[in-house]
Amino acid sequence: MAHFYQSSTDDVLNTLQTSEQGLTEQEVLRRQEQYGLNALIEEKEASVFKIFIDQFKDLLVIILIAAAFISMLSDNMESACVILAVIILNAILGTVQTVKARKSLQSLKALSTPHTKVIREGKKQEILSTELTVGDIVLIEAGDVISADARLLQAYSLQVNESSLTGEAVSVDKSVDAILSDNCALGDQTNMVFSSGLVTYGRGVAVVTSVGMETEIGKIAKLMNETDARKTPLQRNLDAFSRRLSIAIIGICLIVFVLNLIQGSSTIDAMMFAVALAVAAIPEALASIVTIVLAIGTQKMAKENAIIKNINSVESLGSVSIICSDKTGTLTQNKMVAQSLYLNDQLVDKCQLNKEQDPDRLLMLACALCNDSTTTQAQRIGDPTELALIDLLETYGLDELELRQMYERLAELPFDSDRKLMSTLQLIDDELIMLVKGAPDELVNRCEHVFTTQGIRSMSAEDHENYQKMNDEFANQGLRVLGFAYKKLNKQQLELSDESDLVLLGLVSLMDPPRVESAQAVSDCKQAGIKPIMITGDHKVTAKSIAAQIGIFEEGDLALDGNELDELSDEALKEKLPYISVYARVAPAHKIRIVKAWQDLGHIVAMTGDGVNDAPALKSSDIGIAMGITGTEVSKDAASMILTDDNFSTIVKAVMTGRNVYSNIKNTITYLLSGNFSGILCVLFASIFMLPVPFYSVHLLFINLVTDSLPAIAIGMEKSTRNLLNEKPRDAHESILDLETLKRIGSEGVLIAIVTMIAYFVGLEQSHGLAATLAFATLCLSRLFHGFNCRSHQSIFEIGLFSNRYSIGAFLIGFILLNAILLLPQLNQLFMVTDITTHQLGFIYLLAFIPTLIIQTYRVIKSNKE
Numbered sequence: 001m002a003h004f005y006q007s008s009t010d011d012v013l014n015t016l017q018t019s020e021q022g023l024t025e026q027e028v029l030r031r032q033e034q035y036g037l038n039a040l041i042e043e044k045e046a047s048v049f050k051i052f053i054d055q056f057k058d059l060l061v062i063i064l065i066a067a068a069f070i071s072m073l074s075d076n077m078e079s080a081c082v083i084l085a086v087i088i089l090n091a092i093l094g095t096v097q098t099v100k101a102r103k104s105l106q107s108l109k110a111l112s113t114p115h116t117k118v119i120r121e122g123k124k125q126e127i128l129s130t131e132l133t134v135g136d137i138v139l140i141e142a143g144d145v146i147s148a149d150a151r152l153l154q155a156y157s158l159q160v161n162e163s164s165l166t167g168e169a170v171s172v173d174k175s176v177d178a179i180l181s182d183n184c185a186l187g188d189q190t191n192m193v194f195s196s197g198l199v200t201y202g203r204g205v206a207v208v209t210s211v212g213m214e215t216e217i218g219k220i221a222k223l224m225n226e227t228d229a230r231k232t233p234l235q236r237n238l239d240a241f242s243r244r245l246s247i248a249i250i251g252i253c254l255i256v257f258v259l260n261l262i263q264g265s266s267t268i269d270a271m272m273f274a275v276a277l278a279v280a281a282i283p284e285a286l287a288s289i290v291t292i293v294l295a296i297g298t299q300k301m302a303k304e305n306a307i308i309k310n311i312n313s314v315e316s317l318g319s320v321s322i323i324c325s326d327k328t329g330t331l332t333q334n335k336m337v338a339q340s341l342y343l344n345d346q347l348v349d350k351c352q353l354n355k356e357q358d359p360d361r362l363l364m365l366a367c368a369l370c371n372d373s374t375t376t377q378a379q380r381i382g383d384p385t386e387l388a389l390i391d392l393l394e395t396y397g398l399d400e401l402e403l404r405q406m407y408e409r410l411a412e413l414p415f416d417s418d419r420k421l422m423s424t425l426q427l428i429d430d431e432l433i434m435l436v437k438g439a440p441d442e443l444v445n446r447c448e449h450v451f452t453t454q455g456i457r458s459m460s461a462e463d464h465e466n467y468q469k470m471n472d473e474f475a476n477q478g479l480r481v482l483g484f485a486y487k488k489l490n491k492q493q494l495e496l497s498d499e500s501d502l503v504l505l506g507l508v509s510l511m512d513p514p515r516v517e518s519a520q521a522v523s524d525c526k527q528a529g530i531k532p533i534m535i536t537g538d539h540k541v542t543a544k545s546i547a548a549q550i551g552i553f554e555e556g557d558l559a560l561d562g563n564e565l566d567e568l569s570d571e572a573l574k575e576k577l578p579y580i581s582v583y584a585r586v587a588p589a590h591k592i593r594i595v596k597a598w599q600d601l602g603h604i605v606a607m608t609g610d611g612v613n614d615a616p617a618l619k620s621s622d623i624g625i626a627m628g629i630t631g632t633e634v635s636k637d638a639a640s641m642i643l644t645d646d647n648f649s650t651i652v653k654a655v656m657t658g659r660n661v662y663s664n665i666k667n668t669i670t671y672l673l674s675g676n677f678s679g680i681l682c683v684l685f686a687s688i689f690m691l692p693v694p695f696y697s698v699h700l701l702f703i704n705l706v707t708d709s710l711p712a713i714a715i716g717m718e719k720s721t722r723n724l725l726n727e728k729p730r731d732a733h734e735s736i737l738d739l740e741t742l743k744r745i746g747s748e749g750v751l752i753a754i755v756t757m758i759a760y761f762v763g764l765e766q767s768h769g770l771a772a773t774l775a776f777a778t779l780c781l782s783r784l785f786h787g788f789n790c791r792s793h794q795s796i797f798e799i800g801l802f803s804n805r806y807s808i809g810a811f812l813i814g815f816i817l818l819n820a821i822l823l824l825p826q827l828n829q830l831f832m833v834t835d836i837t838t839h840q841l842g843f844i845y846l847l848a849f850i851p852t853l854i855i856q857t858y859r860v861i862k863s864n865k866e
Contacts, residue, residue, distance in 0.1 A: 004151045005189045012151045018135035022119035031133040038132040038211035070271045116147045136208040146197040149215045150206035157202035157414040166537035171200045249281045256687045277683045283672040293716030297661035305645040306654045313640040317658025319604045321729040326609040327536035332512040336388035342470045343506025344452045363505045366484045368400040370424045370435040411494040436485045440471040443483035447504040478545025479509040521649035522551040529728035540584035557581040591617035660720040668712045671790035675783040677749030692768040696832045699776040710810035711787025717806040751851035752782045769834040781848035784814045795859035
């Protein structure tokens with residue numbers, strides 16, 4: 001079956017079994033039942049309760065619940081309550097993060113106008129847009145937002161801005177003629193109008209061909225439903241880490257439990273050893289700390305005009321290696337601007353016109369008078385190309401409204417896509433003059449003379465060739481070109497036959513220019529090892545030109561359009577992928593294919609965009625980046641990051657922040673795991689040598705949740721000390737616990753365990769209670785000192801002890817809390833510690849500082865050698 005755009009208007013009406021008189025009310029009801037209402041189907045939201053329950057599916061959480069249950073069996077209710085409180089607190093935090101309203105489809109619905117004018121039973125009426133059905137005859141005029149996909153039956157100078165679907169800033173000239181092409185891109189279907197399109201000029205009549213989820217907007221909604229948001233590299237890393245850690249903890253706990261039973265311990269005592277080991281091994285605060293560090297990064301980025309919707313996306317920016325960017329409104333300014341002009345037999349800049357010269361003056365008048373757009377301080381109304389001409393005049397202090405009042409329009413021939421011309425008649429200097437504007441190919445052929453500063457002369461073959469050559473040159477630069485001409489008349493009416501024997505004034509080139517900062521941002525991306533790619537619905541020539549200007553398209557690069565992309569198999573695409581810098585004339589499905597092709601090659605992909613057509617790709621990418629000012633609500637809802645200043649260069653700052661956040665998170669995890677490893681070693685040592693448990697569960701939970709959390713948060717506040725732009729993107733598949741990090745965790749954990757067990761044995765000479773107290777205090781304080789070690793791989797003298805005031809504050813708070821537990825009788829019983837002497841307290845301080853002294857000494861020596 002032929003597409004609707006391939007069929008004549010009569011065939012379309014016959015296929016849809018309707019007429020220009022519209023449907024009957026009975027037929028409307030029947031079709032609404034058959035096709036459904038003109039509305040998008042919403043995705044069902046997960047309940048808050050389900051999200052909360054999902055937080056307990058993590059294996060580490062299940063192990064902690066088991067530990068709490070065992071503590072209850074052993075009448076250790078304090079430990080059980082603390083463990084359960086921690087679990088519930090983390091579950092609430094996870095729920096708050098996860099509960100996000102899925103607004104994408106609601107935003108898509110909001111693009112429709114609430115009412116639409118239709119003809120039913122031969123009568124014009126206004127209905128709710130949701131009541132439209134296939135076969136309805138709709139009336140379209142300037143200012144309307146199209147409510148459904150439809151085939152045009154009549155078009156009178158009709159122009160529709162479809163940038164929200166195609167990405168093109170320029171309005172599309174519409175006609176009723178059938179299009180014979182089999183593979184006609186959405187932006188080239190000039191006899192169709194699509195839901196969400198904005199009518200900028202003219203009027204028309206159309207028959208509805210599809211409604212609701214079957215419209216082009218609906219197809220995008222389906223893509224949104226079918227596209228799952230990808231987990232960030234950190235989430236995948238932490239998930240893998242949690243699984244491995246859980247299995248290891250279960251195995252070690254079982255071994256310890258069996259060893260204790262073999263050595264004659266009671267079942268309850270053996271269980272308590274296993275509980276102590278589980279609590280020591282599980283970094284209870286890890287999820288909360290990572291969340292807080294990410295939140296800190298989010299706040300920092302918000303101050304730099306980048307709003308992160310999903311905080312887990314912050315660190316993903318650090319591993320982004322591909323940025324797929326939309327052109328219109330992202331890399332460009334999303335408005336047409338006049339560039340060079342060709343008149344008086346020469347190419348001149350837009351600022352080089354001379355109002356005192358007759359040809360220049362008449363061209364300026366033509367820009368203002370043969371123009372239907374208007375600008376005021378409050379608003380700008382009209383086609384982007386016509387608005388660009390008004391802006392050009394403003395640079396010369398000319399106001400189009402004043403000129404139109406001075407030279408009143410007496411008659412006009414509106415623009416249509418067949419003639420590709422527009423003509424107006426004014427009385428200028430006591431002469432009736434017809435001003436003509438249009439496509440140069442059509443206009444130049446109708447000109448017999450040329451107006452220059454030397455006067456009017458007959459157009460020679462050389463003149464014709466020069467103008468054609470200049471038009472081609474402008475087009476090859478990706479510029480849109482308008483031609484201007486005039487003709488003196490002796491009547492106050494205009495006929496189509498008057499548009500001949502014209503006097504050519506000149507050519508004006510226009511473009512949607514790149515943002516001023518785009519070139520520098522692209523350069524910064526490349527310096528950071530990130531490949532920027534332009535993906536646009538615009539024509540290839542225009543896209544290549546813009547991409548070349550800002551540095552995306554370089555010598556040796558390739559540019560493909562949507563049809564060429566369709567001809568490539570997935571394997572062929574992957575082979576060419578590294579060389580393709582520009583994709584033009586693409587549909588939403590193409591964008592997803594490009595994003596997924598890069599992801600299949602192991603890259604972390606960011607996708608920027610501002611239109612409805614960008615939403616599915618924004619969601620399927622690792623980092624979806626929407627424009628906050630020009631972006632549609634759909635793109636903002638689908639994205640994980642929104643640029644409030646629509647500035648591409650803000651992405652570069654966000655990448656730097658993301659890399660720093662990841663570095664801080666890795667140092668935080670190193671801090672937590674090295675401390676936990678020291679606790680594991682102590683419990684294992686005591687178990688193997690049949691010694692009393694060195695810590696109670698409440699001791700370990702206090703360390704993990706209080707004295708660990710504060711330094712860990714402080715580490716997350718560490719500022720960058722190096723030029724992160726000079727680093728390459730990290731491998732997304734690289735484990736957060738690489739070999740170097742594991743060695744660091746192991747060696748530093750062993751040092752802390754040694755001093756802890758020294759304190760334990762000193763206390764054990766008097767009592768088990770004192771041994772547990774000294775071991776707890778030494779482990780706690782040594783980990784507080786260890787917070788300074790984990791701020792960086794460098795020595796504290798290189799990064800500066802006081803460069804991070806939060807780390808000083810965290811140490812002091814933890815130090816005060818620990819001493820309060822040790823010295824205040826009211827807290828002794830709650831935390832199961834015994835009284836200690838001043839001598840023993842000093843002994844704890846000394847032992848706890850030794851690991852940090854050794855680590856810092858080693859780093860200073862290593863730094864001096866390098």
